[in-house]
Amino acid sequence: MEYHGKLRALLPARRTYFGQYYLLCLVKLAVLLLGLNALLRLLVALLFTFPPLLWVLFNGAATVLAIFYFLLNRPEELQFARWLDKKIGSKERFQTLFELDQPAGRGKENSAGTKYRVQTSPEMRAWIIEEADRYLQAHPPVVKPERRLLKRWLPGLLTALVIFAGVFYTSPLLSKWVSVKQEHKLAQREASQVLTELEELLAEEPLLEELLAELALVKEQLVASKNSEEVALSLQEARELLAEYAEKLEETGQAYQLPEELLAANSAAEAAAALEEDPRFNQQLLDSLQGLQNKLFQLSSAGAFELKEEISKIEEALGDKKDITPSHIQDLQKLLERLDPASAGTALRSGQNRLAAGTGSGKGGPQGSAAGPEEGKDKNGGGQPGEGTVPGEGDPGGNSGNNSQSGQKGAGTPGNGAGQEGAGTGGNSGENSNGKASGNGGEGAGAGTGSGPLAEEEFFFIPGDREVSLNGDGGEGSYTWQEILKYHPELVPEDLAPYYDRYYHQGLTSINRGRVPQPLENYLRAYFQAITPP
Amino acid sequence: MSQNHQLVEKVKTVKEEIARVIVGQQEVVEQCLAAMLAGGHVLLEGVPGLGKTLLVTTLSRVFNISYNRIQFTPDLMPADITGTNLITPGSDRFEFKPGPVFANLVLADEINRATPKTQSALLECMQEKRVTVFGQTWPLELPFFVIATQNPLEMEGTYPLPEAQLDRFLFKILIHYPSLEELKEIVIKTTGEEEAAPRARMSGRDIMEFHRLARQVPIAEKVLEYALKVLLATHPGNPLAGEKVNRYVRVGASPRGVQSIILAAKVFALLEGRFNVSFSDLQRVALPALRHRLILNFEALGEAITTDEIVEEIIESVERG
Numbered sequence: 001m002e003y004h005g006k007l008r009a010l011l012p013a014r015r016t017y018f019g020q021y022y023l024l025c026l027v028k029l030a031v032l033l034l035g036l037n038a039l040l041r042l043l044v045a046l047l048f049t050f051p052p053l054l055w056v057l058f059n060g061a062a063t064v065l066a067i068f069y070f071l072l073n074r075p076e077e078l079q080f081a082r083w084l085d086k087k088i089g090s091k092e093r094f095q096t097l098f099e100l101d102q103p104a105g106r107g108k109e110n111s112a113g114t115k116y117r118v119q120t121s122p123e124m125r126a127w128i129i130e131e132a133d134r135y136l137q138a139h140p141p142v143v144k145p146e147r148r149l150l151k152r153w154l155p156g157l158l159t160a161l162v163i164f165a166g167v168f169y170t171s172p173l174l175s176k177w178v179s180v181k182q183e184h185k186l187a188q189r190e191a192s193q194v195l196t197e198l199e200e201l202l203a204e205e206p207l208l209e210e211l212l213a214e215l216a217l218v219k220e221q222l223v224a225s226k227n228s229e230e231v232a233l234s235l236q237e238a239r240e241l242l243a244e245y246a247e248k249l250e251e252t253g254q255a256y257q258l259p260e261e262l263l264a265a266n267s268a269a270e271a272a273a274a275l276e277e278d279p280r281f282n283q284q285l286l287d288s289l290q291g292l293q294n295k296l297f298q299l300s301s302a303g304a305f306e307l308k309e310e311i312s313k314i315e316e317a318l319g320d321k322k323d324i325t326p327s328h329i330q331d332l333q334k335l336l337e338r339l340d341p342a343s344a345g346t347a348l349r350s351g352q353n354r355l356a357a358g359t360g361s362g363k364g365g366p367q368g369s370a371a372g373p374e375e376g377k378d379k380n381g382g383g384q385p386g387e388g389t390v391p392g393e394g395d396p397g398g399n400s401g402n403n404s405q406s407g408q409k410g411a412g413t414p415g416n417g418a419g420q421e422g423a424g425t426g427g428n429s430g431e432n433s434n435g436k437a438s439g440n441g442g443e444g445a446g447a448g449t450g451s452g453p454l455a456e457e458e459f460f461f462i463p464g465d466r467e468v469s470l471n472g473d474g475g476e477g478s479y480t481w482q483e484i485l486k487y488h489p490e491l492v493p494e495d496l497a498p499y500y501d502r503y504y505h506q507g508l509t510s511i512n513r514g515r516v517p518q519p520l521e522n523y524l525r526a527y528f529q530a531i532t533p534p
Numbered sequence: 535m536s537q538n539h540q541l542v543e544k545v546k547t548v549k550e551e552i553a554r555v556i557v558g559q560q561e562v563v564e565q566c567l568a569a570m571l572a573g574g575h576v577l578l579e580g581v582p583g584l585g586k587t588l589l590v591t592t593l594s595r596v597f598n599i600s601y602n603r604i605q606f607t608p609d610l611m612p613a614d615i616t617g618t619n620l621i622t623p624g625s626d627r628f629e630f631k632p633g634p635v636f637a638n639l640v641l642a643d644e645i646n647r648a649t650p651k652t653q654s655a656l657l658e659c660m661q662e663k664r665v666t667v668f669g670q671t672w673p674l675e676l677p678f679f680v681i682a683t684q685n686p687l688e689m690e691g692t693y694p695l696p697e698a699q700l701d702r703f704l705f706k707i708l709i710h711y712p713s714l715e716e717l718k719e720i721v722i723k724t725t726g727e728e729e730a731a732p733r734a735r736m737s738g739r740d741i742m743e744f745h746r747l748a749r750q751v752p753i754a755e756k757v758l759e760y761a762l763k764v765l766l767a768t769h770p771g772n773p774l775a776g777e778k779v780n781r782y783v784r785v786g787a788s789p790r791g792v793q794s795i796i797l798a799a800k801v802f803a804l805l806e807g808r809f810n811v812s813f814s815d816l817q818r819v820a821l822p823a824l825r826h827r828l829i830l831n832f833e834a835l836g837e838a839i840t841t842d843e844i845v846e847e848i849i850e851s852v853e854r855g
Contacts, residue, residue, distance in 0.1 A: 091808065091810070091813075092754050092810055095754045096811075099752075099754050127536075
């Protein structure tokens with residue numbers, strides 16, 4: 001379009017129109033770049049990092065593309081004419097004029113509009129220009145920039161600015177959060193691998209079945225862990241478990257030594273004869289076997305039951321008939337051979353080494369500062385649970401009270417520790433024909449180290465044992481399972497199998513987390529072992 | 535001064551001359567003028583006594599063109615309009631005797647009183663501008679205009695115009711009662727000593743020239759699109775149609791409707807001294823050009839909805855540009 005004659009008066013308006021278009025383009029470009037950079041920062045924070053050169057490249061490419069797009073879509077002269085007509089109310093004069101002046105564009109040759117324009121005579125074009133001149137002379141166009149357009153984009157620009165600022169300040173935090181998560185995942189994976197290896201290492205050891213079950217629980221905790229601290233705690237727990245079992249194995253090893261030596265010193269026939277004839281030997285062997293059995297119970301090993309059975313057989317044979325035979329001794333020797341804690345101890349030590357090597361990466365914190373299981377003095381040290389935490393204050397007394405089965409007030413059986421006075425409040429029954437102590441013993445109150453040996457048999461009943469009667473001061477009562485069912489018809493006997501695992505795990509978890517007093521731990525394990533569904 | 539400007543100036547003098555005779559009714563006069571200058575026919579609707587006949591006779595005088603008036607009655611026959619072949623006295627030959635339609639301006643007074651057969655006799659005249667009698671075609675003298683009138687009140691014994699014939703009228707113009715001031719002036723002018731007589735200001739040739747010039751006026755693409763959208767918006771079911779159209783209109787306007795709008799808008803643009811059509815020109819002519827082309831349904835009749843209401847809504851609702 002040529003702006004000749006009076007049409008030159010349109011030039012300022014034209015400048016305003018195109019000026020505001022390019023200003024708007026600048027605003028759009030700013031919004032685009034702010035949005036792009038916010039997105040990139042987010043991506044960098046969440047997913048990956050890339051060098052500053054790429055930032056420059058991305059921004060440069062976006063700017064070039066945007067400028068290309070803006071230039072490609074820049075308004076034509078005809079659009080300016082339409083805008084002007086609307087703006088100054090010139091009754092579509094200028095768009096008609098500009099349309100007539102417009103060259104036939106690509107692909108527009110056959111359009112009705114083009115044909116229409118071609119039909120218009122040159123005289124008519126001249127008249128239109130003349131009339132437009134007259135109009136401009138009478139109504140000089142005064143056009144102001146449209147603030148409305150800029151205002152429409154202002155919220156977008158402000159939003160982009162706020163988003164960018166928000167991302168700018170939050171992306172480091174996001175990045176940190178992501179790295180923490182990644183570290184956690186990594187630590188979890190590594191720890192899980194270590195525990196799996198540990199399980200494989202200990203899988204063949206009959207004395208460490210219980211440890212394996214507990215390690216499985218620890219592994220579950222590990223999988224469910226939410227952060228690296230929990231992973232470290234799980235590993236710490238695994239270390240403590242290993243240390244605890246190592247200690248127990250050591251004790252078991254010591255308990256194992258005497259009967260093994262006694263039996264090894266004589267042949268089976270000699271030992272059988274000595275058992276019948278030499279009361280000292282008899283007493284020494286049986287005591288040492290009993291001690292071993294206790295230690296095995298502490299390990300929750302099934303071997304404890306086998307040993308118990310063997311001891312019973314020998315005791316029975318040593319009874320009135322005195323017909324103990326070398327086969328009894330041979331069976332016992334075979335059993336002892338199988339229960340030798342030496343190989344379990346070796347496996348356990350390997351496990352401890354593996355655990356220390358796998359997780360002691362020197363990062364500091366709970367798992368990093370492990371100086372070796374034996375050296376740890378507190379729970380966070382990565383070593384043994386530490387002195388002072390296990391023999392919790394008041395436990396023995398409390399337990400005594402709990403299990404006192406006394407009718408009114410628990411008169412707990414004290415341990416040897418100091419301050420073991422149980423002060424229970426009312427058990428429910430004086431006698432329980434099932435032998436299971438179901439009364440709520442009084443809450444113990446006391447302080448002691450709890451190191452005294454507890455005579456568990458006095459008040460612990462394990463299913464499968466012979467019936468025991470518990471005496472107490474409570475009211476009379478004699479309950480059998482049949483009687484309970486008789487008086488409580490709503491109770492329906494149900495198979496234990498579907499529930500067993502859940503309760504067993506719960507029991508082990510409670511032990512693992514120190515919620516069960518130490519003297520009761522073996523009882524709990526033995527109890528669950530005894531009721532294991534077929 | 536160019537010929538075009540002279541023509542436009544002449545039209546201005548025509549308006550002034552008519553204003554000397556016809557008091558008020560400025561819009562009606564302008565619409566009638568525009569229709570005639572666009573080469574279209576007009577249907578005037580109004581109660582008797584509003585100056586319809588006076589307007590038509592005045593127009594014929596200021597344009598200095600031949601004028602005939604046909605009073606339509608139920609017993610009027612087509613031959614009474616078009617003319618017929620008669621035996622010439624003293625010879626055995628038929629000779630064509632032209633009817634009253636052979637004039638530049640024909641006033642078809644109370645057109646709805648004649649039977650459809652007679653009404654349709656005007657069809658060929660209006661569209662083809664020729665008359666065929668006994669197989670022989672007679673061209674009508676150009677310019678040729680029909681201005682028909684009808685009384686909206688007396689419906690008994692009338693024959694409403696068929697849609698095909700209505701469509702041939704460029705405009706349907708409604709004449710309303712004059713205001714108090716206008717009425718006062720009418721009374722003074724018509725009851726005085728001497729009534730003003732209109733003088734000729736243009737010729738039939740000028741009208742044809744103006745008509746040719748009007749057809750040259752260009753229209754911008756967006757303006758043309760607006761006219762097309764207005765037409766499409768009268769079609770029920772069309773995406774552009776509004777709620778009222780879909781609910782009350784049975785049949786929308788034909789393409790002849792948009793032709794009428796564009797032609798009349800071009801004339802209005804010229805009358806304003808412009809050589810381009812604007813949105814306002816289209817809006818000005820849309821109502822008289824479309825109101826008789828929409829056929830409403832029974833629901834609209836029941837709710838007393840008029841085509842004017844619908845067209846006005848369309849004009850407002852259709853997006854410009």
